[in-house]
Structure formats: structure tokens, C-alpha cells
Amino acid sequence: MKLLRSFKLHNDKIWSIDYSSGLLATASSDLRIKILRIGDIGSDDIDEKNKENDDDDNRLLDELDDSAHKKTIRSVAWRPNSNILAAGSFDSTISIWSKEDYQEDEVAGNNFSMDLLAIIEGHENEVKSVAWSQDGYFLATCSRDKSVWIWEADEVGEEYECVSVLQEHSQDIKHVVWHPTQNVLASSSYDDTIRVWKEFDEDWECAAVLNGHEGTVWCSDFEHSSVEKNDSMRLCSGSDDAKVKVWKFDGVNEDSEDIWICESTLPPVHSGPVYSVCWNDDGLIASAGSDGVIAIYKEDETLKGKWNCIEKNEKSHTFFEINCIKWIKNNNDETLLLSASDDGHVNMWNVNKN
Amino acid sequence: DKLLALQPVPLLVSDADENESTDMEDDLEESDPIDRQEIFDLIASISDPEHPLSLAQLAIVNLNNIEVIDSGKRDEIAHVIVRITPTITHCSLATLIGLGIRVRLERSLPSRFRIVIILTKGSHQSENQVNKQLNDKERVAAACENPQLLGVVSNMLSTCK
Incomplete structure (x- = not known):
């Protein structure tokens, strides 16, 4: 894999990033959220001269009001098909921001600004992750208070009604993620498990508990490529036990509970906690964590469930830990990888698919 | 403890070289490794x-x-792996002591150091629980933003040079 760009954005840890419609949002311990225009960068754009002339300041569209949160901003998420960003903080609140309609070809920084639309309160302590459902209808948030809250949002993103509080994890919840096409949610926890949640009769219930990791589960992500086939839902997960696992939905038992099995434990690559995993449209899984390694895995084309590590990139942020990785699609529909680190940088990578 | 099994620990001889570790980050040349005596002196x-x-x-x-x-x-x-032994096996302050050590080392050592703080085997009735909490990056970060906890830690560290 090839480093395309490295953006120095924060003076402290970057915990989370999200990307939508050419725009990158970052969450940092320095209490700031930054919005960066990066959709125009492509895989062939490795000209040294280009890089040098590419000023971060020129790409920086906005820096959100840092008085909105009193503590670390832990997680950011763009609402699908909208101009809204949600941010969760250790101060136990979630902030909602909106931007004006924005055209990619506008001059950078020109009239771009995001305004604080709402602050959502309810969690008792640190919010650790926020995620929008694919239709943008639901916002899921999770916290050290051991609960996942599901909020129903109005169209403009100003009003939030809590429709469910899910309290079955026995320890704090590190991460929530929605299925790319269905209203199915996965939560990863300090209790070493992942729980899968589904809507039943207008309420939300735990459909399955995924046991197998031997440490905190930091993150999970649903498979994208098989979204057409309802019966083959899969999830990958990264844990403090340094492992990455793939889980597979395997039907329903007589008590009408979903059965999930651990289909694979991916080849061991990491020597420390895995903080982030991400599955792309081409079927590749990426993982990153404390050891600064970014690993890319590809499934065997004939033997499903068998995975090979096709790339192991060390010192991706020199000796710093990586907290978050994300596959993105640039303006030309090319798939690239982003990584965010304790060093305050977001790095942008071109990954060879083979 | 799995981490520790990955590599044998090199035998380090203290050479009493008192490097101020905080000034090291700009210079990428090889230098004397930091040894256990230096870590001990810090904590x-x-x-x-x-x-x-x-x-x-x-x-x-x-x-x-x-x-x-x-x-x-x-x-x-x-x-760096520091094993701590609380004075009693039900010591309720074990996590606080561990946090104090972690904060001290994070502030003093270059960023390239990964710090693991665990209890010595059998020294605490909630050994696994305490170990897990002491080495959870996110919980440590959140604890360091808790003014009350940070106040106590500052007092603990006020006797350090």
C-alpha cells in the first residue's frame, strides 16, 4: 500500500474519523472537530509536487466550535444523505451539527460553516461511539454506562426521541455499527462480547450474543458486498486480544434466537490491541491498532471463510497507535483507506486489491 | 501476560546514564536504551x-x-511492563496507584513507549479486573479528564522530582 497524503490536523489523539461526500470529519482529545475536503485526491495522485503544494489549511473547511464539548470528542458520524454530523464525547453528551448545502467545486473554505443544531443528553457518562442507520432514521449511541440508546431523529435533525435503551451488556460499550442495508445494529463491549440487536414490534431486542474474543471488543463492521443476499450476513471484529474475527449469521434456533457462529479467526498479524476494523465493498477487511500496523485481508476465492493477509504495513504512523481506519470512496469512485492516530494525523492510503 | 511471551526481555545493564528522556524525540539516531533502573527512578x-x-x-x-x-x-x-504489589489483597486503591504510575510514565517517557501496568500474580483478589482497567486506553484517557481523580494523582506525583 502506498501513502498518498498525511494530514496533520490535531495536537492530540484523533479517536475517530468519518467520511461522506468528499468530506472528512475528525474527533480528537483536543476538543476539536475538523472538516476537511479530500474527495478530489485519487490513487494516481502521488506526484511529489502535488503533495507539496497541497496545503492542509487550504483543505480545511471548518473547525467546529470547541466550546460545545467539555471533554474528549470520541466519535463522529455523518448522517447518510444529509448535511448532518453527530459527535459523541466523554462529557456524556452528543452534539449535532449541520452544514449548508455545499458544492465540491466551491473554493475551499468559501462560505462553509457548520452550526450546532442540538445537544443530546441522556447517557450517564462517557459516550464512546455514535452511528446512524443506513436510512438516517435512527441514531445509536453507546457509553460507559453499559447502555446503547436508539434515537429517532426528525428530518432536519433537530429533534431526538429515545425509542429504546438497551442494557444487556455487563460492561461499558466501546462501539456501535449499523448494517449497511438493514435495521440491524452490532455493539462491541468491554465485557468481551458483541451483541446484535434487531427491531421487534417497535422495540429493540438482542438477537444474538457473539462470544469468542478473549478481551475487550473494540470495534466491528458488517460485510458490504453481500448486501443483496439476506441470508449471508457477516460481521468482522477487532479485540484487545490482538485478533480479528469474522462472524456469520447461521439461521434461527427453536427459541427464535439468531444463531451466529465464528466463521474465521484471521491470520495473526497484530502484536497488540486491535482498535479498528473495516470491511470494504470489494470484500477486503482492514485492521489497525496499538502496534501501528495496518493489515489488509482477502478471502480465498474458492474457499469461503479462509482469509489471507495480503498486506502488513508497519509503522503506518511511525511508532504511534492507530485508533480508527475507514475505507472511503473518492469523487471518482475509487476506494482508498484512511487511518487516524494518536499522532494527530490522518493518513490516506492506496491499497492494492490483490 | 501474553504480550510478555512475545519476546525475551533483553538483559539490560544500568549504566547510570541520566538521559532526560523528554528531549529525545527530535533526534532519530540510535541512543542508549532506557533501562529498568531509569523506570524505577521515575516511579x-x-x-x-x-x-x-x-x-x-x-x-x-x-x-x-x-x-x-x-x-x-x-x-x-x-x-515497559511494571508489576505492582498492593500492600493488601483487597486494596481498593490498586487502580488509582496504577493510574498514578501510568500518568507519571506517560508524561516522562517518549511516545514510542507502550506501557503495561499489571498486578503481580496473586497480589489482589480482583487481579484480572484491575489489570484490564489499568491497560484500557480509553478508560485511562477518560480518567485523566476526571478532575477529582486527576487531583488525587497530582498529589501522588507531587513528591516526584
Whole structure:
């Protein structure tokens, strides 16, 4: 894999990033959220001269009001098909921001600004992750208070009604993620498990508990490529036990509970906690964590469930830990990888698919 | 403890070279590795949160329970493992002591160091629970933003030079 760009954005840890419609949002311990225009960068754009002339300041569209949160901003998420960003903080609140309609070809920084639309309160302590459902209808948030809250949002993103509080994890919840096409949610926890949640009769219930990791589960992500086939839902997960696992939905038992099995434990690559995993449209899984390694895995084309590590990139942020990785699609529909680190940088990578 | 099995710990000889570690980050050339004596010196004088004594005086930390894996190369990840022994097996302040040690080391060591703080085997009735909490990056970060906790930690560290 090839480093395309490295953006120095924060003076402290970057915990989370999200990307939508050419725009990158970052969450940092320095209490700031930054919005960066990066959709125009492509895989062939490795000209040294280009890089040098590419000023971060020129790409920086906005820096959100840092008085909105009193503590670390832990997680950011763009609402699908909208101009809204949600941010969760250790101060136990979630902030909602909106931007004006924005055209990619506008001059950078020109009239771009995001305004604080709402602050959502309810969690008792640190919010650790926020995620929008694919239709943008639901916002899921999770916290050290051991609960996942599901909020129903109005169209403009100003009003939030809590429709469910899910309290079955026995320890704090590190991460929530929605299925790319269905209203199915996965939560990863300090209790070493992942729980899968589904809507039943207008309420939300735990459909399955995924046991197998031997440490905190930091993150999970649903498979994208098989979204057409309802019966083959899969999830990958990264844990403090340094492992990455793939889980597979395997039907329903007589008590009408979903059965999930651990289909694979991916080849061991990491020597420390895995903080982030991400599955792309081409079927590749990426993982990153404390050891600064970014690993890319590809499934065997004939033997499903068998995975090979096709790339192991060390010192991706020199000796710093990586907290978050994300596959993105640039303006030309090319798939690239982003990584965010304790060093305050977001790095942008071109990954060879083979 | 799995981490520790990955590599044998190199035998480090203290050469009493008192490098100020905080100034090291710009220079990427190889240097003397940091050794266990230096780590011990950083944490020995931390005050116990409830006794008027230091962690070394109470034998909560001691030189033999510190391991360092450090190539000395300034662009490579290095590891420090500190095993602590609370004075009693139901010590409710074990996590606080561990947090104090972690904060002290994070502030003093270059960023390339990964710090692991664990209880010595059998020294605490909630050993696994305490170990897990002490090494959870996110919980540690959140604890360091808690003014009350940070106040107590600052007091513990006020006796460090």
C-alpha cells in the first residue's frame, strides 16, 4: 500500500474519523472537530509536487466550535444523505451539527460553516461511539454506562426521541455499527462480547450474543458486498486480544434466537490491541491498532471463510497507535483507506486489491 | 501476560546514564536504551494515596518487577511492563496507584513507549479486573479528564522530582 497524503490536523489523539461526500470529519482529545475536503485526491495522485503544494489549511473547511464539548470528542458520524454530523464525547453528551448545502467545486473554505443544531443528553457518562442507520432514521449511541440508546431523529435533525435503551451488556460499550442495508445494529463491549440487536414490534431486542474474543471488543463492521443476499450476513471484529474475527449469521434456533457462529479467526498479524476494523465493498477487511500496523485481508476465492493477509504495513504512523481506519470512496469512485492516530494525523492510503 | 511471551526481555545493564528522556524525540539516531533502573527512578518516589510513604518504601514497586524492551532506536516501539504489589489483597486503591504510575510514565517517557501496568500474580483478589482497567486506553484517557481523580494523582506525583 502506498501513502498518498498525511494530514496533520490535531495536537492530540484523533479517536475517530468519518467520511461522506468528499468530506472528512475528525474527533480528537483536543476538543476539536475538523472538516476537511479530500474527495478530489485519487490513487494516481502521488506526484511529489502535488503533495507539496497541497496545503492542509487550504483543505480545511471548518473547525467546529470547541466550546460545545467539555471533554474528549470520541466519535463522529455523518448522517447518510444529509448535511448532518453527530459527535459523541466523554462529557456524556452528543452534539449535532449541520452544514449548508455545499458544492465540491466551491473554493475551499468559501462560505462553509457548520452550526450546532442540538445537544443530546441522556447517557450517564462517557459516550464512546455514535452511528446512524443506513436510512438516517435512527441514531445509536453507546457509553460507559453499559447502555446503547436508539434515537429517532426528525428530518432536519433537530429533534431526538429515545425509542429504546438497551442494557444487556455487563460492561461499558466501546462501539456501535449499523448494517449497511438493514435495521440491524452490532455493539462491541468491554465485557468481551458483541451483541446484535434487531427491531421487534417497535422495540429493540438482542438477537444474538457473539462470544469468542478473549478481551475487550473494540470495534466491528458488517460485510458490504453481500448486501443483496439476506441470508449471508457477516460481521468482522477487532479485540484487545490482538485478533480479528469474522462472524456469520447461521439461521434461527427453536427459541427464535439468531444463531451466529465464528466463521474465521484471521491470520495473526497484530502484536497488540486491535482498535479498528473495516470491511470494504470489494470484500477486503482492514485492521489497525496499538502496534501501528495496518493489515489488509482477502478471502480465498474458492474457499469461503479462509482469509489471507495480503498486506502488513508497519509503522503506518511511525511508532504511534492507530485508533480508527475507514475505507472511503473518492469523487471518482475509487476506494482508498484512511487511518487516524494518536499522532494527530490522518493518513490516506492506496491499497492494492490483490 | 501474553504480550510478555512475545519476546525475551533483553538483559539490560544500568549504566547510570541520566538521559532526560523528554528531549529525545527530535533526534532519530540510535541512543542508549532506557533501562529498568531509569523506570524505577521515575516511579519510586510517587506517594501512596493513603499512607505517608512512597511506593518504593511500601514495596508496591520494586526494581525486579520492571521489564523494559527497548532497542534504543527512536523510531521504534518500545515496551515497559511494571508489576505492582498492593500492600493488601483487597486494596481498593490498586487502580488509582496504577493510574498514578501510568500518568507519571506517560508524561516522562517518549511516545514510542507502550506501557503495561499489571498486578503481580496473586497480589489482589480482583487481579484480572484491575489489570484490564489499568491497560484500557480509553478508560485511562477518560480518567485523566476526571478532575477529582486527576487531583488525587497530582498529589501522588507531587513528591516526584
